[in-house]
Amino acid sequence: MSDQDESVRMLASLTFATLVRLMPLEGGVPDPPNLPADLAQQKGEQREFLEQLLNPSKIQEYKITVPINAELRPYQQAGVNWLGFMNKFKLHGILCDDMGLGKTLQSICILGSDHLDRDSKTKVSNKFRSD
Numbered sequence: 001m002s003d004q005d006e007s008v009r010m011l012a013s014l015t016f017a018t019l020v021r022l023m024p025l026e027g028g029v030p031d032p033p034n035l036p037a038d039l040a041q042q043k044g045e046q047r048e049f050l051e052q053l054l055n056p057s058k059i060q061e062y063k064i065t066v067p068i069n070a071e072l073r074p075y076q077q078a079g080v081n082w083l084g085f086m087n088k089f090k091l092h093g094i095l096c097d098d099m100g101l102g103k104t105l106q107s108i109c110i111l112g113s114d115h116l117d118r119d120s121k122t123k124v125s126n127k128f129r130s131d
Helices: 006-025 037-054 074-088 103-130
Strands: none
Touching: 074 103
16 A cells, blocks of 8 residues: 555555454344345355455365366465456466466466356357347
8 A cells, every 4th residue: 555656555555444343243243133035145255255355265266167188286376266366357476486386387277267268158148149
């Protein structure tokens, strides 16, 4: 929030403000009586998001959909999981491992899988349009 660029500061401030508003969900705040089911579900989803955001070990394993001729090490899979989480929620982040630990492989796994998934969704969408 101390970047020289005003638009970056504004975006960081808004993101932080959104996160702060969600923080009460993380505590043991009881649900109000007669909370509608859709709001309870939304609260659960937001709580899960916050848990994963604040504790990356809780992020679900990302399924790599492209064939790779490599076996990921546990820390590489954790990096892929984190990148997949960031991608899923349209967040931005930087993978900052030391040199030689497989950042390129992890990035290729996410980019390739995302490209394949988008391509297959586009083909399905176009198929329904042509029918």
